[in-house]
């Protein structure tokens with residue numbers, strides 16, 4: 062196996078197979094090990110950044126299957142190799158169904174295991190150098206005005222302030238307002254890119270992005286609703302794949318409907334962020350949205366639920382919400398006048414009023430994604446962030 066930089070995530074029952082894995086991999090290959098139970102609990106937090114997932118189990122077949130399904134839902138391009146010991150009892154077939162590339166019975170010599178791992182990686186990726194792929198988060202919400210654009214723009218900037226490369230695609234092709242939310246002049250848009258002719262590549266797309274002072278970039282929506290028609294799903298799929306190969310985080314702001322473009326974005330995403338609002342109609346639609354994602358085969362563990370205006374006094378308690386949606390929200394954002402105030406200034410609230418409660422909620426959301434994608438170490442020191450925010454506010 063060549064030692065071209067790649068990293069391994071190993072979810073193991075006990076430390077089953079760990080020595081064999083270490084022996085089989087090139088010296089110095091980073092291997093992050095977690096217990097199978099922990100990986101199952103973490104769900105969507107299966108490490109996104111890893112290039113190879115190894116699952117080792119002897120008895121806990123169901124836990125192993127959960128980890129395989131979560132890893133598959135998160136990224137379809139990454140090989141998953143399962144090591145097992147003892148009687149498989151129908152486990153092999155179910156593991157393949159869940160997305161495993163190969164199953165290897167233990168004990169196994171380092172040479173044989175190394176060959177199996179190499180084969181799985183080669184099959185998924187071709188034998189060229191491994192290209193690591195960034196996370197892609199589609200921000201969805203069932204109604205207009207639930208806070209999708211506020212969420213996606215603040216998330217993009219919060220991630221950029223944490224030292225990640227982040228790009229936000231405005232897929233609200235008719236009424237997109239990411240440019241307004243971030244105070245960006247729409248000198249170029251996704252429509253310009255779509256009609257530019259010729260083939261797409263990273264450098265070309267880069268030329269159509271608009272940069273926010275935080276370092277976050279945006280592919281803005283067309284200036285006129287009738288321009289939306291030329292933006293097809295094949296084009297979008299290509300754009301998403303190219304952006305994922307270049308950015309740590311690709312965020313997608315969406316219109317309030319499962320349009321063909323939104324479905325293409327959901328298909329291409331590693332994570333989904335559903336934004337619902339605390340009122341009876343929005344919650345009903347949020348429930349339908351969550352069910353639709355499930356029907357599309359999207360693993361609910363890769364779905365983060367943000368409840369906006371969560372402190373509104375509308376006679377709905379947190380336990381009502383949980384009962385209705387079948388899950389508790391992951392992040393709550395209160396109603397905060399600072400949000401429209403920041404929008405008026407064309408600044409995301411994480412820059413305009415970083416100490417406000419709402420800004421803290423968005424920073425927390427960004428931190429969840431940093432953890433879910435195994436990137437917490439890269440976050441800039443809080444003092445650095447504060448300095449950068451201050452200079453951004455001055456610039457704005």
Ligand SMILES: Nc1ncnc2c1ncn2[C@@H]1O[C@H](COP(=O)(O)OP(=O)(O)O)[C@@H](O)[C@H]1O
Pocket residue numbers: 202204205206207208209210211212369370394395396397398400401404419
């Ligand atoms: N938590 C909040 N507190 C106060 N105002 C909010 C909050 N969330 C959103 N808003 C306001 O609601 C409006 C709609 O938000 P937006 O993000 O554009 O929704 P969407 O993109 O889902 O249509 C904006 O004017 C914004 O200022």
Ligand SMILES: [Mg+2]
Pocket residue numbers: 206209210211233238315
């Ligand atoms: Mg919007």
